[in-house]
Amino acid sequence: xxxxxxxxxxxxxxxxxxxxxxxxxxxxxxxxxxxxxxxxxxxxxxxxxxxxxxxxxxxxxxxxxxxxxxxxxxxxxxxxxxxxxxxxxxxxxxxxxxxxxxxxxxxxxxxxxxxxxxxxxxxxxxxxxxxxxxxxxxxxxxxxxxxxxxxxxxxx
Numbered sequence: 001x002x003x004x005x006x007x008x009x010x011x012x013x014x015x016x017x018x019x020x021x022x023x024x025x026x027x028x029x030x031x032x033x034x035x036x037x038x039x040x041x042x043x044x045x046x047x048x049x050x051x052x053x054x055x056x057x058x059x060x061x062x063x064x065x066x067x068x069x070x071x072x073x074x075x076x077x078x079x080x081x082x083x084x085x086x087x088x089x090x091x092x093x094x095x096x097x098x099x100x101x102x103x104x105x106x107x108x109x110x111x112x113x114x115x116x117x118x119x120x121x122x123x124x125x126x127x128x129x130x131x132x133x134x135x136x137x138x139x140x141x142x143x144x145x146x147x148x149x150x151x152x153x154x155x156x
Contacts, residue, residue, distance in 0.1 A: 009094070017044065018059050022066060022097070029101045042117055049121035065127035069100035069134045073145040088145035100134070107133030 015023040023043060030039040047058035054061060070093075075086040091099070108116065108123040110133060126132030
């Protein structure tokens with residue numbers, strides 16, 4: 001039997017400005033080359049743009065957008081008797097929020113435009129309105145899981 005310790009998942013600290021765990025996870029996802037202050041400045045600028053465009057609380061719009069993008073189910077490849085099957089499986093809450101944040105950032109980067117800040121703000125506003133690239137990715141994931149539900153019995 002293995003003697004290694006099982007590592008525990010460390011929960012992030014709340015963001016100092018917005019006092020939200022979700023914002024701190026978002027900052028960590030934007031983070032490049034360890035420049036956390038730059039990532040925090042990007043998030044603050046995104047939230048000011050959201051405040052200007054919608055005249056609503058930016059944190060609530062961000063939380064609504066993430067809640068709309070979180071997938072409930074995903075497909076995983078499983079190899080059974082030489083064949084590979086796409087098996088649908090439920091997602092934990094932490095993995096779902098992680099995927100949602102990834103998809104929002106990726107959807108913003110694929111948008112046309114010059115600055116990441118405006119593209120991120122537009123993607124968050126669109127995701128809160130159930131449109132945008134991140135919502136399309138979530139729908140595509142759910143569609144794949146629905147089409148492969150005949151392989152659900154292969155889940156282990």
